[in-house]
Amino acid sequence: MNSTSSVIRFVVIMTAGVALTLALLSTSWGGQIKANEAIFNKRAILGAVSDYLTEDPKLMPDGKIEELFGSKVEQIALDMSGAVLTKEDIVASGYKGGKPENIDLAKEKKKPEAERIFPLYIFNSEKGKSYILSIRGSGLWDEIWGNIALKDDLTTIAGATFDHKGETPGLGAEIKDNPTFPSRFKGKKIFNEAGVYTSVDVKKTGGTDGNPYAVDGISGATVTADGVAEMLQRGIKYYLPYLNKQAAAKKING
Amino acid sequence: MAETTATTPEVTVKEKEPLFGKAEKKLLLDPLGDTNPITIQVLGICSALAVTSLVYPSVVMAIAVVFVCGFSSLFTSLVRNKIPKQVRMIVQLVIIATLVTIVELTLKRFNYPIYKQLSVYIGLIITNCIVMGRLEAYAMANRPWRAFVDGLGNGVGYGVILIIVAVIREVFGKGTLFAGSPIQINIIGASNDEIGYLINTAAESGFGSLFAGYYNNNLMVLPAAAMFIIGVLIWIQRSYRPTLVDVS
Numbered sequence: 001m002n003s004t005s006s007v008i009r010f011v012v013i014m015t016a017g018v019a020l021t022l023a024l025l026s027t028s029w030g031g032q033i034k035a036n037e038a039i040f041n042k043r044a045i046l047g048a049v050s051d052y053l054t055e056d057p058k059l060m061p062d063g064k065i066e067e068l069f070g071s072k073v074e075q076i077a078l079d080m081s082g083a084v085l086t087k088e089d090i091v092a093s094g095y096k097g098g099k100p101e102n103i104d105l106a107k108e109k110k111k112p113e114a115e116r117i118f119p120l121y122i123f124n125s126e127k128g129k130s131y132i133l134s135i136r137g138s139g140l141w142d143e144i145w146g147n148i149a150l151k152d153d154l155t156t157i158a159g160a161t162f163d164h165k166g167e168t169p170g171l172g173a174e175i176k177d178n179p180t181f182p183s184r185f186k187g188k189k190i191f192n193e194a195g196v197y198t199s200v201d202v203k204k205t206g207g208t209d210g211n212p213y214a215v216d217g218i219s220g221a222t223v224t225a226d227g228v229a230e231m232l233q234r235g236i237k238y239y240l241p242y243l244n245k246q247a248a249a250k251k252i253n254g
Numbered sequence: 255m256a257e258t259t260a261t262t263p264e265v266t267v268k269e270k271e272p273l274f275g276k277a278e279k280k281l282l283l284d285p286l287g288d289t290n291p292i293t294i295q296v297l298g299i300c301s302a303l304a305v306t307s308l309v310y311p312s313v314v315m316a317i318a319v320v321f322v323c324g325f326s327s328l329f330t331s332l333v334r335n336k337i338p339k340q341v342r343m344i345v346q347l348v349i350i351a352t353l354v355t356i357v358e359l360t361l362k363r364f365n366y367p368i369y370k371q372l373s374v375y376i377g378l379i380i381t382n383c384i385v386m387g388r389l390e391a392y393a394m395a396n397r398p399w400r401a402f403v404d405g406l407g408n409g410v411g412y413g414v415i416l417i418i419v420a421v422i423r424e425v426f427g428k429g430t431l432f433a434g435s436p437i438q439i440n441i442i443g444a445s446n447d448e449i450g451y452l453i454n455t456a457a458e459s460g461f462g463s464l465f466a467g468y469y470n471n472n473l474m475v476l477p478a479a480a481m482f483i484i485g486v487l488i489w490i491q492r493s494y495r496p497t498l499v500d501v502s
Contacts, residue, residue: 002338010338014345018352025356029363036366166374169307170427170475177434179449220472 042069047161048149052125074122075100082241105136135235140223142166160185172224184215202229281404285411291384292415293488298384303477310435312420316413327393327405427474
């Protein structure tokens, strides 16, 4: 058996060496990793409006995503009352750069409801304007989140993308892996003819072809599908004050 | 009276061993068959069940395990005589965990989408018994180069099984190959506006229509299917080589 001091010496040297190596790697790559994450999120946001684009965002190179996002997407931040926030407000909420794209919904969830802020992305293209909302909820095992794009009428869904932290591949993970799931939301409506908020339900039993307020679920992934429905119901509701204001303004302007 | 004979000790000149000789070849190729980590040593089963629902993540996982197994064996062997006995396993764990963290950082830096897809599994490499198993069984008692080759060999043996199981599970459970990658092949299923399959079960006539009632096997999507498939692989391997029965 080695003496205690020699054991301690070995462990200290090893720990120092390992910590140094990882710290070096982490700092030198940290910037690029953050940029990668930002582009990943932008790609997901643009994915919701893929119908308005000439190319599938999943196949676009990083540079094109940045360029597209910078030129065609107007990003604003909203608070719970639907008011548009200034850059200072965003910084005050805890986001150094003051950019709506940095708003972390997971972080916001931990704040009391009245203090939360949300990003909204307005996509301007030749095919029309689209409002992209960001929502977050719970799946079966862990968190799920998504981007829902609304058409100019602020009622019809133009597209959606979903993602998750740890759902089962082939079951809950299908909300992301299977392109037919998000595409079911295209053309569905979140307000009925009377103007009442309905959101879009996810029905396990299917048969939602003629129903503008529901989509088919995923067989074998009931809890995740329910999570998506709940996430839509609650997440879109946060944006209602802003959406209603926009709709009212439209009516006035004709 | 005991006779004391003075003997001149024979000095055997050790031949410089080739870098890739018979021993290295054995270390590299045995795990593909006779000493396969999953089917014979029965190690690393957990990740083999979890990650094999799709082929693409399985391939990336296999590459990561080959890297971690090889280099952890190498580094462990390099310091094997200096590790205090009291902290032997802790040191091994630190080496493995550091390497896995490096893999994770590398993925995040160079291929973020794949990192997102595999983030859970990469961390699980630390708990993969094969890595620790090879450190204890070989790297602690052998020279660095041999240990490195042994690590690589076991990693590859694990990878081969992983890919076999994943191909079966994905083809029969989802009807695709390499789903989620740039080289996705849609093999069998009902083609619609979004996806086109090679064997279109929704076709009115032609080859695809022979499979009109075909549905993907949902059991294949669950980890239990991986267990059954590995069981069958173990069965096939031991039937083929009866000497391996009861070896583990």
